[in-house]
Amino acid sequence: MIRDEERLERFLVDESGLGRYPAEAAVLVESRAEVELVLRLALEHRVAVTPRGTGTGMTGGALPARGGIVLSTERMNKIREIDFDDLVAVVEPGVITGDLQAAVELEGLFYPPDPASLSSCSLGGNVAENAGGPRAFKYGVTREYVLGLEAVRMGGETLHTGRRTSKGVTGYDVTGAIVGSEGTFAVATEITLKLLPKPPAVATLLAVFPDLFIAGAAVSQVLHLGARPRALELLDRTTLEHLRGRTPYRLPEGAGAVLICELDGEAEGLEAQLLRCANACEQAGAVEVVVAQNEQQRRDLWETRRRANPLLKESHKHKIPEDIVVPRGAISEMLHRVDAIAAAENVVCATYGHAGDGNLHINLLLDDDLPDTRRRAEAAVAQIIRATLDLRGTLAGEHGVGLLKSRFIPWEQAPPLIRLQRELKRVFDPEDLLNPGKIFPTTE
Ligand code: S2G
Ligand code: ZN
Numbered sequence: 001m002i003r004d005e006e007r008l009e010r011f012l013v014d015e016s017g018l019g020r021y022p023a024e025a026a027v028l029v030e031s032r033a034e035v036e037l038v039l040r041l042a043l044e045h046r047v048a049v050t051p052r053g054t055g056t057g058m059t060g061g062a063l064p065a066r067g068g069i070v071l072s073t074e075r076m077n078k079i080r081e082i083d084f085d086d087l088v089a090v091v092e093p094g095v096i097t098g099d100l101q102a103a104v105e106l107e108g109l110f111y112p113p114d115p116a117s118l119s120s121c122s123l124g125g126n127v128a129e130n131a132g133g134p135r136a137f138k139y140g141v142t143r144e145y146v147l148g149l150e151a152v153r154m155g156g157e158t159l160h161t162g163r164r165t166s167k168g169v170t171g172y173d174v175t176g177a178i179v180g181s182e183g184t185f186a187v188a189t190e191i192t193l194k195l196l197p198k199p200p201a202v203a204t205l206l207a208v209f210p211d212l213f214i215a216g217a218a219v220s221q222v223l224h225l226g227a228r229p230r231a232l233e234l235l236d237r238t239t240l241e242h243l244r245g246r247t248p249y250r251l252p253e254g255a256g257a258v259l260i261c262e263l264d265g266e267a268e269g270l271e272a273q274l275l276r277c278a279n280a281c282e283q284a285g286a287v288e289v290v291v292a293q294n295e296q297q298r299r300d301l302w303e304t305r306r307r308a309n310p311l312l313k314e315s316h317k318h319k320i321p322e323d324i325v326v327p328r329g330a331i332s333e334m335l336h337r338v339d340a341i342a343a344a345e346n347v348v349c350a351t352y353g354h355a356g357d358g359n360l361h362i363n364l365l366l367d368d369d370l371p372d373t374r375r376r377a378e379a380a381v382a383q384i385i386r387a388t389l390d391l392r393g394t395l396a397g398e399h400g401v402g403l404l405k406s407r408f409i410p411w412e413q414a415p416p417l418i419r420l421q422r423e424l425k426r427v428f429d430p431e432d433l434l435n436p437g438k439i440f441p442t443t444e
Contacts, residue, residue, distance in 0.1 A: 002026040011070040014055040014062045015117075015309070016404055017319055023050070023064035028072045032150065032158060032189040038071055039187065039434075040156030048433050049154065051183040053093065053125025056117040058309075058321050059402030061129060061182045065437035071187060073124045079103055080190070087195045088147065088164055093124025093188045097131075100193075110198040112139035112230075115398075116306040124188050130180030132398030134262070134305070137356035138230035141398065143179045145194045151178055151186035154434040164192055177424070182400050183435040185428040199230075199264035203274040204298045207281035208288040211256035212236045212339075212351065216332040218259060218284030219355045223328055225280050227273045232356030233260040233305055238365075239352040242311045248300035252288060259286075259355065260305060262298075308352050309361070318366035320377055321404075322384055325359045326393035337387040338362055345380040359397035385411060401439045409440060 002008050003025045011026040013019070024047075029035050042049045048068030055062050064070050077094035082104055089111065091100060098118040101111050114133035115121050121131065127149070132141040148162030162168065162175035178185050209215035215234055222232060235243070236257050244251045251258070261277045263270055278289040292298040313319045326334045335351065338360075342349040353361040362384055364377045385395050385408050395401075395408050409418065422440060425432070 002028070010055070011052060011072060012064065014057045014060060015313070016058050016060040016063070016402065017313065017321065018060045018063060018403055021063040021065055021067075023067050023070050026070040026072055028075050030075045032152065035071065035152045035187050035189050036156040036158060038069065039152055039154050042069060042433060043155040043431065046431065046433065048436050050435050051124075051128065051187045053122035053128070054096070054120055056115075056121040057125060057129060057402065058323070058399040059396070059404040061400050061402040061435070061438060062125070063403060065403055068433075073122065073187070073189075076124075076189065077122075082107055082109065082195070084109065086164065087166070087197075089193045089195055091123050091191050091193065093122060093127070093191060095123050097121050097123055097126055104195055105198055108198050109195040111145065111193060111195055113142045113145060116309055118306075123191055123193070127179050127188050127191055128181065128183045129400040130398070132354065132357075132359070134231035134233050134260075134302075134354055136398070137232050137354060138228055138264075139196075143176065146175055146179050146191060147194050148192040149175050149178055149186075149188050150190035151188045153186045154429045154431065158189070159186060162192065166194065180400070181428075182402060182438055184425055184438055185434070187434075201267035201270050202262065202264045202298065203270045204260065204262040204292040204301060205274055205278055205281075206290045206292070206301060207259040207261065207278070207286040208252045208255045208290075209257045209259070209286055212335055213332060214285040215257035215259055216335045216355070218281050218286065219331055220328065221280040221284045222259075222261060222277050223356065225276055227263065227276050229261050229277065229356060230264050231260065231262040231354075233353065234258075234355035234360075235260075235305070235308065235352040236350060238348065238350040239308050239312065242315055242350065243304055243307060246311060247304035247307045249297070249304040251304065260301060308350075309363075312350050312363050312365065316365040316367055317369065320364040320366070320381060321399065322362040322364070322381060323359070323397045323399040324362065324384065324388040324393055324395055325357060325397040326388055326391045328356075328358045330391040330393065331355060331358050331360075334360065334387065334391055334393070337391075338384060341380050341383045341387065345376040345383070347376050347380045349380075354397070357397065358393070403438060406439055406441050
Protein backbone atom coordinates (compact mmCIF):
# COMPACT_ATOMS: atom_id res chain seq x y z
CA MET A 1 0.00 0.00 0.00
CA ILE A 2 1.30 3.44 -0.95
CA ARG A 3 0.34 6.43 1.17
CA ASP A 4 3.26 8.84 0.90
CA GLU A 5 2.45 11.76 -1.35
CA GLU A 6 5.36 11.55 -3.74
CA ARG A 7 4.92 7.88 -4.64
CA LEU A 8 1.14 8.25 -4.64
CA GLU A 9 1.18 11.08 -7.21
CA ARG A 10 1.29 8.91 -10.36
CA PHE A 11 -1.93 7.16 -9.32
CA LEU A 12 -3.90 10.42 -9.17
CA VAL A 13 -3.69 11.40 -12.87
CA ASP A 14 -4.38 9.76 -16.21
CA GLU A 15 -4.24 10.72 -19.91
CA SER A 16 -7.56 12.59 -19.92
CA GLY A 17 -6.10 15.99 -19.13
CA LEU A 18 -8.77 16.33 -16.41
CA GLY A 19 -6.14 16.99 -13.77
CA ARG A 20 -5.26 15.38 -10.45
CA TYR A 21 -7.70 13.74 -8.00
CA PRO A 22 -6.44 13.08 -4.44
CA ALA A 23 -6.82 9.65 -2.82
CA GLU A 24 -5.93 8.20 0.61
CA ALA A 25 -3.78 5.41 -0.76
CA ALA A 26 -2.91 3.20 -3.71
CA VAL A 27 -3.00 -0.55 -3.19
CA LEU A 28 -0.92 -2.53 -5.70
CA VAL A 29 -2.65 -5.89 -5.58
CA GLU A 30 -0.85 -9.05 -6.65
CA SER A 31 -3.60 -11.66 -6.53
CA ARG A 32 -7.34 -12.19 -6.72
CA ALA A 33 -7.33 -12.88 -2.97
CA GLU A 34 -5.89 -9.39 -2.37
CA VAL A 35 -8.52 -7.83 -4.63
CA GLU A 36 -11.23 -9.69 -2.71
CA LEU A 37 -9.80 -8.47 0.59
CA VAL A 38 -9.55 -4.83 -0.51
CA LEU A 39 -13.09 -4.82 -1.87
CA ARG A 40 -14.48 -6.59 1.22
CA LEU A 41 -12.84 -4.13 3.62
CA ALA A 42 -13.81 -1.17 1.41
CA LEU A 43 -17.46 -2.16 1.61
CA GLU A 44 -17.26 -2.71 5.37
CA HIS A 45 -15.72 0.73 5.88
CA ARG A 46 -17.65 2.47 3.06
CA VAL A 47 -14.48 3.51 1.25
CA ALA A 48 -14.56 4.35 -2.48
CA VAL A 49 -12.29 2.22 -4.68
CA THR A 50 -11.05 3.25 -8.13
CA PRO A 51 -9.60 0.38 -10.18
CA ARG A 52 -6.62 1.31 -12.34
CA GLY A 53 -4.60 -0.42 -15.04
CA THR A 54 -1.77 1.83 -16.22
CA GLY A 55 -3.65 5.15 -16.38
CA THR A 56 -3.61 5.56 -20.18
CA GLY A 57 -7.38 6.18 -20.17
CA MET A 58 -8.60 9.39 -21.80
CA THR A 59 -11.88 10.15 -20.05
CA GLY A 60 -10.93 9.90 -16.37
CA GLY A 61 -11.98 6.29 -15.81
CA ALA A 62 -9.01 5.67 -13.49
CA LEU A 63 -9.19 8.99 -11.62
CA PRO A 64 -10.23 8.63 -7.94
CA ALA A 65 -13.12 11.08 -8.33
CA ARG A 66 -14.39 10.39 -4.80
CA GLY A 67 -11.00 9.89 -3.12
CA GLY A 68 -10.63 6.65 -1.16
CA ILE A 69 -8.34 3.95 -2.54
CA VAL A 70 -6.81 3.46 -5.99
CA LEU A 71 -6.67 -0.28 -6.65
CA SER A 72 -3.80 -0.78 -9.07
CA THR A 73 -3.57 -4.07 -10.96
CA GLU A 74 -0.18 -3.27 -12.52
CA ARG A 75 1.55 -6.03 -10.55
CA MET A 76 -0.91 -8.68 -11.75
CA ASN A 77 1.03 -8.95 -15.00
CA LYS A 78 1.35 -12.64 -15.85
CA ILE A 79 0.35 -14.26 -19.10
CA ARG A 80 -0.99 -17.44 -17.54
CA GLU A 81 -1.62 -19.39 -20.72
CA ILE A 82 -1.38 -19.25 -24.52
CA ASP A 83 -3.15 -22.27 -25.97
CA PHE A 84 -2.49 -22.81 -29.68
CA ASP A 85 -5.17 -25.47 -30.13
CA ASP A 86 -7.90 -23.61 -28.25
CA LEU A 87 -6.81 -20.25 -29.77
CA VAL A 88 -7.06 -18.78 -26.28
CA ALA A 89 -4.87 -16.70 -24.00
CA VAL A 90 -5.50 -16.40 -20.26
CA VAL A 91 -3.96 -13.27 -18.75
CA GLU A 92 -3.91 -11.21 -15.60
CA PRO A 93 -5.26 -7.67 -15.93
CA GLY A 94 -1.92 -5.92 -15.64
CA VAL A 95 -0.42 -7.54 -18.76
CA ILE A 96 0.55 -4.84 -21.26
CA THR A 97 -1.37 -5.23 -24.52
CA GLY A 98 1.71 -5.05 -26.72
CA ASP A 99 3.45 -7.68 -24.59
CA LEU A 100 0.62 -10.15 -25.15
CA GLN A 101 0.66 -9.39 -28.90
CA ALA A 102 4.41 -10.06 -29.11
CA ALA A 103 4.10 -13.27 -27.07
CA VAL A 104 1.26 -14.76 -29.16
CA GLU A 105 2.85 -13.75 -32.46
CA LEU A 106 5.92 -15.79 -31.54
CA GLU A 107 3.55 -18.77 -31.62
CA GLY A 108 1.99 -17.80 -34.96
CA LEU A 109 -1.10 -16.35 -33.28
CA PHE A 110 -2.63 -12.88 -33.28
CA TYR A 111 -4.42 -10.64 -30.78
CA PRO A 112 -5.87 -7.85 -32.98
CA PRO A 113 -7.06 -5.01 -30.67
CA ASP A 114 -4.36 -2.33 -30.96
CA PRO A 115 -4.98 0.84 -28.93
CA ALA A 116 -2.44 3.53 -29.87
CA SER A 117 -1.04 3.16 -26.33
CA LEU A 118 -0.52 -0.60 -26.75
CA SER A 119 3.06 -0.36 -25.52
CA SER A 120 1.85 0.95 -22.15
CA CYS A 121 -1.87 0.17 -21.71
CA SER A 122 -3.00 -2.92 -19.83
CA LEU A 123 -5.49 -5.58 -20.89
CA GLY A 124 -7.48 -4.95 -17.71
CA GLY A 125 -7.86 -1.32 -18.74
CA ASN A 126 -8.70 -2.35 -22.30
CA VAL A 127 -11.46 -4.59 -20.91
CA ALA A 128 -12.80 -1.84 -18.64
CA GLU A 129 -12.97 0.65 -21.52
CA ASN A 130 -13.70 -1.82 -24.34
CA ALA A 131 -10.70 -0.30 -26.06
CA GLY A 132 -10.39 -0.06 -29.82
CA GLY A 133 -7.60 0.98 -32.15
CA PRO A 134 -6.80 1.12 -35.88
CA ARG A 135 -7.30 -2.59 -36.50
CA ALA A 136 -10.85 -2.44 -35.11
CA PHE A 137 -11.89 -1.58 -38.65
CA LYS A 138 -11.46 -5.21 -39.70
CA TYR A 139 -11.14 -7.08 -36.41
CA GLY A 140 -13.44 -5.24 -34.02
CA VAL A 141 -12.77 -4.01 -30.50
CA THR A 142 -11.73 -5.66 -27.22
CA ARG A 143 -15.26 -6.92 -26.53
CA GLU A 144 -15.05 -9.30 -29.50
CA TYR A 145 -12.09 -11.08 -27.88
CA VAL A 146 -13.15 -11.40 -24.24
CA LEU A 147 -14.54 -14.92 -23.85
CA GLY A 148 -14.65 -14.99 -20.08
CA LEU A 149 -13.69 -13.12 -16.92
CA GLU A 150 -12.85 -13.76 -13.34
CA ALA A 151 -14.01 -10.53 -11.74
CA VAL A 152 -14.53 -9.33 -8.17
CA ARG A 153 -17.49 -7.16 -7.15
CA MET A 154 -17.48 -4.54 -4.44
CA GLY A 155 -17.72 -6.57 -1.20
CA GLY A 156 -15.26 -9.21 -2.39
CA GLU A 157 -17.50 -11.70 -4.18
CA THR A 158 -15.79 -13.27 -7.21
CA LEU A 159 -17.68 -14.02 -10.42
CA HIS A 160 -16.50 -16.43 -13.10
CA THR A 161 -18.33 -15.26 -16.19
CA GLY A 162 -18.37 -16.40 -19.79
CA ARG A 163 -16.44 -19.37 -21.07
CA ARG A 164 -13.28 -20.69 -22.78
CA THR A 165 -15.06 -21.89 -25.90
CA SER A 166 -15.47 -19.77 -29.02
CA LYS A 167 -19.25 -19.87 -28.64
CA GLY A 168 -21.53 -19.94 -25.63
CA VAL A 169 -24.94 -18.56 -24.76
CA THR A 170 -25.51 -20.00 -21.32
CA GLY A 171 -27.42 -17.33 -19.40
CA TYR A 172 -27.20 -13.56 -19.81
CA ASP A 173 -24.01 -12.08 -21.28
CA VAL A 174 -22.60 -10.92 -17.94
CA THR A 175 -19.10 -10.88 -19.49
CA GLY A 176 -20.34 -8.43 -22.09
CA ALA A 177 -21.93 -6.28 -19.38
CA ILE A 178 -18.65 -6.01 -17.49
CA VAL A 179 -16.57 -5.28 -20.61
CA GLY A 180 -16.77 -1.52 -21.17
CA SER A 181 -18.32 -0.83 -17.74
CA GLU A 182 -15.29 1.38 -17.04
CA GLY A 183 -14.41 -0.33 -13.75
CA THR A 184 -17.81 0.48 -12.23
CA PHE A 185 -19.23 -3.07 -12.15
CA ALA A 186 -16.32 -5.28 -11.07
CA VAL A 187 -12.53 -5.65 -11.11
CA ALA A 188 -11.23 -8.24 -13.58
CA THR A 189 -8.57 -10.49 -12.04
CA GLU A 190 -8.27 -12.93 -14.93
CA ILE A 191 -9.21 -12.48 -18.58
CA THR A 192 -9.76 -15.27 -21.11
CA LEU A 193 -9.13 -13.92 -24.59
CA LYS A 194 -9.83 -15.29 -28.06
CA LEU A 195 -6.84 -15.40 -30.41
CA LEU A 196 -6.66 -15.70 -34.18
CA PRO A 197 -4.07 -17.31 -36.42
CA LYS A 198 -1.50 -14.69 -37.40
CA PRO A 199 -2.19 -13.27 -40.91
CA PRO A 200 0.61 -14.44 -43.23
CA ALA A 201 1.12 -11.11 -44.97
CA VAL A 202 0.53 -7.40 -44.35
CA ALA A 203 0.62 -4.52 -46.85
CA THR A 204 0.45 -0.82 -45.99
CA LEU A 205 0.18 2.42 -47.93
CA LEU A 206 0.23 6.10 -47.10
CA ALA A 207 -1.91 8.32 -49.32
CA VAL A 208 -1.23 12.07 -49.28
CA PHE A 209 -4.04 14.56 -49.93
CA PRO A 210 -4.15 18.33 -50.53
CA ASP A 211 -6.71 18.74 -47.76
CA LEU A 212 -8.71 16.94 -45.09
CA PHE A 213 -12.02 17.02 -46.95
CA ILE A 214 -10.64 15.31 -50.04
CA ALA A 215 -9.07 12.70 -47.74
CA GLY A 216 -12.42 12.30 -45.99
CA ALA A 217 -14.14 11.73 -49.33
CA ALA A 218 -11.48 9.17 -50.25
CA VAL A 219 -12.44 7.10 -47.22
CA SER A 220 -15.81 6.24 -48.71
CA GLN A 221 -14.17 5.45 -52.06
CA VAL A 222 -11.98 2.89 -50.30
CA LEU A 223 -14.88 1.60 -48.22
CA HIS A 224 -16.90 0.85 -51.34
CA LEU A 225 -14.07 -0.98 -53.04
CA GLY A 226 -14.87 -4.27 -51.48
CA ALA A 227 -11.30 -4.61 -50.30
CA ARG A 228 -11.35 -4.97 -46.51
CA PRO A 229 -8.43 -3.05 -45.06
CA ARG A 230 -7.63 -3.94 -41.48
CA ALA A 231 -6.99 -0.28 -40.78
CA LEU A 232 -8.00 2.97 -42.46
CA GLU A 233 -6.61 5.92 -40.53
CA LEU A 234 -6.87 9.66 -41.20
CA LEU A 235 -4.55 12.41 -39.96
CA ASP A 236 -5.14 16.09 -40.68
CA ARG A 237 -2.60 18.84 -41.39
CA THR A 238 -2.44 20.05 -37.79
CA THR A 239 -1.77 16.55 -36.51
CA LEU A 240 0.89 15.97 -39.17
CA GLU A 241 2.61 19.24 -38.24
CA HIS A 242 2.89 18.00 -34.66
CA LEU A 243 4.34 14.68 -35.80
CA ARG A 244 6.71 15.78 -38.55
CA GLY A 245 10.35 15.66 -37.55
CA ARG A 246 9.55 14.18 -34.12
CA THR A 247 8.60 10.66 -35.21
CA PRO A 248 10.32 7.83 -37.07
CA TYR A 249 8.45 8.05 -40.38
CA ARG A 250 9.41 10.97 -42.65
CA LEU A 251 6.00 12.54 -43.35
CA PRO A 252 5.62 14.40 -46.69
CA GLU A 253 6.02 18.18 -46.34
CA GLY A 254 2.93 20.28 -46.85
CA ALA A 255 0.47 17.37 -46.76
CA GLY A 256 -3.07 18.59 -46.14
CA ALA A 257 -4.02 15.16 -44.77
CA VAL A 258 -2.99 11.54 -45.09
CA LEU A 259 -4.72 8.19 -45.03
CA ILE A 260 -2.96 5.08 -43.79
CA CYS A 261 -4.48 1.99 -45.36
CA GLU A 262 -3.34 -1.43 -44.24
CA LEU A 263 -4.47 -4.86 -45.45
CA ASP A 264 -3.55 -8.32 -44.25
CA GLY A 265 -4.22 -11.92 -45.29
CA GLU A 266 -2.74 -14.40 -47.75
CA ALA A 267 0.19 -12.93 -49.68
CA GLU A 268 -1.45 -14.10 -52.88
CA GLY A 269 -3.54 -11.19 -54.17
CA LEU A 270 -2.72 -8.80 -51.31
CA GLU A 271 -0.60 -6.58 -53.54
CA ALA A 272 -3.46 -6.33 -56.04
CA GLN A 273 -5.89 -5.36 -53.27
CA LEU A 274 -3.49 -2.71 -52.05
CA LEU A 275 -3.16 -1.32 -55.57
CA ARG A 276 -6.96 -1.07 -55.78
CA CYS A 277 -6.92 0.97 -52.59
CA ALA A 278 -4.11 3.10 -54.00
CA ASN A 279 -6.08 3.70 -57.22
CA ALA A 280 -9.19 4.62 -55.22
CA CYS A 281 -7.16 7.17 -53.27
CA GLU A 282 -5.65 8.61 -56.45
CA GLN A 283 -9.06 8.82 -58.11
CA ALA A 284 -10.33 10.59 -55.02
CA GLY A 285 -7.56 13.18 -55.27
CA ALA A 286 -4.44 11.80 -53.58
CA VAL A 287 -1.35 13.65 -54.80
CA GLU A 288 0.97 10.85 -53.77
CA VAL A 289 0.64 7.24 -52.66
CA VAL A 290 3.57 5.52 -50.97
CA VAL A 291 3.61 1.78 -50.30
CA ALA A 292 5.63 0.64 -47.27
CA GLN A 293 8.56 -1.28 -48.74
CA ASN A 294 9.42 -3.37 -45.69
CA GLU A 295 8.50 -4.19 -42.10
CA GLN A 296 10.68 -1.39 -40.74
CA GLN A 297 8.88 1.26 -42.77
CA ARG A 298 5.55 -0.18 -41.64
CA ARG A 299 6.71 -0.18 -38.01
CA ASP A 300 7.93 3.43 -38.34
CA LEU A 301 4.65 4.52 -39.88
CA TRP A 302 2.58 2.99 -37.08
CA GLU A 303 4.90 4.29 -34.38
CA THR A 304 4.42 7.74 -35.94
CA ARG A 305 0.63 7.31 -35.99
CA ARG A 306 0.61 6.14 -32.36
CA ARG A 307 2.47 9.23 -31.24
CA ALA A 308 -0.36 11.53 -32.36
CA ASN A 309 -2.11 11.67 -28.99
CA PRO A 310 0.98 12.09 -26.77
CA LEU A 311 2.66 14.63 -29.06
CA LEU A 312 -0.46 16.74 -29.36
CA LYS A 313 -0.84 16.57 -25.57
CA GLU A 314 2.72 17.52 -24.74
CA SER A 315 2.75 20.40 -27.28
CA HIS A 316 -0.05 22.37 -25.65
CA LYS A 317 -1.14 23.52 -22.20
CA HIS A 318 -4.39 21.58 -22.54
CA LYS A 319 -5.80 19.11 -25.05
CA ILE A 320 -9.49 18.16 -24.93
CA PRO A 321 -9.69 14.69 -26.56
CA GLU A 322 -13.06 14.14 -28.24
CA ASP A 323 -13.70 10.64 -29.58
CA ILE A 324 -16.91 10.75 -31.59
CA VAL A 325 -18.27 8.31 -34.16
CA VAL A 326 -20.54 9.15 -37.08
CA PRO A 327 -22.07 6.80 -39.66
CA ARG A 328 -19.48 6.14 -42.37
CA GLY A 329 -21.51 8.10 -44.94
CA ALA A 330 -21.35 11.21 -42.72
CA ILE A 331 -17.57 11.42 -42.28
CA SER A 332 -17.10 14.21 -44.82
CA GLU A 333 -20.04 16.20 -43.47
CA MET A 334 -18.69 15.85 -39.94
CA LEU A 335 -15.26 17.07 -41.01
CA HIS A 336 -16.85 20.15 -42.57
CA ARG A 337 -18.92 20.81 -39.46
CA VAL A 338 -15.89 20.50 -37.18
CA ASP A 339 -14.02 22.94 -39.41
CA ALA A 340 -16.90 25.44 -39.23
CA ILE A 341 -17.24 25.06 -35.44
CA ALA A 342 -13.51 25.55 -34.89
CA ALA A 343 -13.55 28.67 -37.07
CA ALA A 344 -16.66 30.10 -35.39
CA GLU A 345 -15.28 29.54 -31.89
CA ASN A 346 -11.76 30.47 -32.90
CA VAL A 347 -10.28 27.27 -31.46
CA VAL A 348 -7.48 25.11 -32.87
CA CYS A 349 -8.47 21.52 -33.62
CA ALA A 350 -6.33 18.56 -34.63
CA THR A 351 -8.43 15.77 -36.11
CA TYR A 352 -7.19 12.25 -36.69
CA GLY A 353 -8.44 8.75 -36.11
CA HIS A 354 -10.10 5.65 -37.30
CA ALA A 355 -11.79 6.99 -40.40
CA GLY A 356 -12.84 3.53 -41.59
CA ASP A 357 -15.05 3.29 -38.51
CA GLY A 358 -16.24 6.89 -38.72
CA ASN A 359 -14.43 7.34 -35.37
CA LEU A 360 -12.75 10.75 -35.27
CA HIS A 361 -10.48 12.02 -32.52
CA ILE A 362 -11.15 15.75 -32.53
CA ASN A 363 -8.58 17.35 -30.25
CA LEU A 364 -9.04 20.92 -29.07
CA LEU A 365 -5.63 22.46 -28.40
CA LEU A 366 -5.48 25.19 -25.74
CA ASP A 367 -2.41 27.24 -24.92
CA ASP A 368 -3.61 29.33 -22.00
CA ASP A 369 -5.98 29.26 -19.05
CA LEU A 370 -7.92 32.40 -19.94
CA PRO A 371 -11.62 32.05 -19.10
CA ASP A 372 -12.54 33.09 -22.65
CA THR A 373 -10.32 30.35 -24.12
CA ARG A 374 -11.97 27.72 -21.94
CA ARG A 375 -15.43 29.13 -22.72
CA ARG A 376 -14.84 28.93 -26.47
CA ALA A 377 -13.41 25.42 -26.18
CA GLU A 378 -16.37 24.20 -24.14
CA ALA A 379 -18.75 25.79 -26.62
CA ALA A 380 -16.94 24.03 -29.46
CA VAL A 381 -17.10 20.68 -27.65
CA ALA A 382 -20.83 21.06 -27.09
CA GLN A 383 -21.37 21.90 -30.75
CA ILE A 384 -19.21 18.95 -31.86
CA ILE A 385 -21.31 16.60 -29.73
CA ARG A 386 -24.51 18.19 -31.07
CA ALA A 387 -23.29 17.79 -34.67
CA THR A 388 -22.32 14.16 -33.98
CA LEU A 389 -25.77 13.33 -32.64
CA ASP A 390 -27.41 15.33 -35.41
CA LEU A 391 -25.60 13.07 -37.89
CA ARG A 392 -26.90 10.01 -35.98
CA GLY A 393 -23.54 9.34 -34.40
CA THR A 394 -22.47 8.63 -30.83
CA LEU A 395 -20.40 10.61 -28.36
CA ALA A 396 -17.92 7.91 -27.34
CA GLY A 397 -16.19 5.62 -29.86
CA GLU A 398 -13.54 3.88 -27.83
CA HIS A 399 -12.31 6.10 -24.94
CA GLY A 400 -15.43 5.61 -22.83
CA VAL A 401 -17.36 8.33 -20.98
CA GLY A 402 -15.71 8.45 -17.54
CA LEU A 403 -15.79 11.95 -16.12
CA LEU A 404 -15.08 13.80 -19.36
CA LYS A 405 -18.37 13.20 -21.14
CA SER A 406 -20.89 12.25 -18.47
CA ARG A 407 -22.68 15.58 -18.78
CA PHE A 408 -23.47 14.80 -22.42
CA ILE A 409 -25.01 11.35 -21.81
CA PRO A 410 -28.57 12.80 -21.53
CA TRP A 411 -28.09 14.38 -24.97
CA GLU A 412 -27.76 10.92 -26.49
CA GLN A 413 -29.70 8.61 -24.18
CA ALA A 414 -33.30 8.97 -23.01
CA PRO A 415 -34.24 8.83 -19.28
CA PRO A 416 -35.56 5.25 -19.34
CA LEU A 417 -32.25 3.96 -20.70
CA ILE A 418 -30.24 6.03 -18.23
CA ARG A 419 -32.44 4.79 -15.36
CA LEU A 420 -31.96 1.17 -16.43
CA GLN A 421 -28.18 1.60 -16.56
CA ARG A 422 -28.18 3.17 -13.12
CA GLU A 423 -30.21 0.17 -11.87
CA LEU A 424 -27.64 -2.17 -13.44
CA LYS A 425 -24.88 -0.32 -11.60
CA ARG A 426 -26.82 -0.73 -8.32
CA VAL A 427 -27.11 -4.48 -8.97
CA PHE A 428 -23.34 -4.82 -9.21
CA ASP A 429 -22.48 -2.17 -6.60
CA PRO A 430 -25.46 -1.23 -4.41
CA GLU A 431 -23.48 1.26 -2.27
CA ASP A 432 -21.94 2.99 -5.31
CA LEU A 433 -18.41 2.59 -4.00
CA LEU A 434 -16.69 1.06 -7.05
CA ASN A 435 -15.38 3.83 -9.30
CA PRO A 436 -18.19 6.17 -8.17
CA GLY A 437 -19.11 9.31 -10.10
CA LYS A 438 -18.26 7.91 -13.53
CA ILE A 439 -20.30 7.70 -16.75
CA PHE A 440 -23.61 9.10 -15.46
CA PRO A 441 -24.02 12.63 -14.13
CA THR A 442 -24.20 12.61 -10.35
CA THR A 443 -27.47 14.56 -10.42
CA GLU A 444 -30.54 12.65 -11.68
C1 S2G B 1 -5.70 7.14 -30.80
C2 S2G B 1 -5.43 7.36 -28.36
C3 S2G B 1 -5.72 6.14 -27.58
C4 S2G B 1 -4.52 5.62 -26.89
O1 S2G B 1 -4.61 7.69 -31.01
O2 S2G B 1 -6.29 6.39 -31.58
O3 S2G B 1 -7.52 6.66 -29.36
O4 S2G B 1 -4.50 4.39 -26.73
C5 S2G B 1 -6.39 7.49 -29.51
O5 S2G B 1 -3.62 6.43 -26.58
ZN1 ZN C 1 -8.30 5.91 -31.15
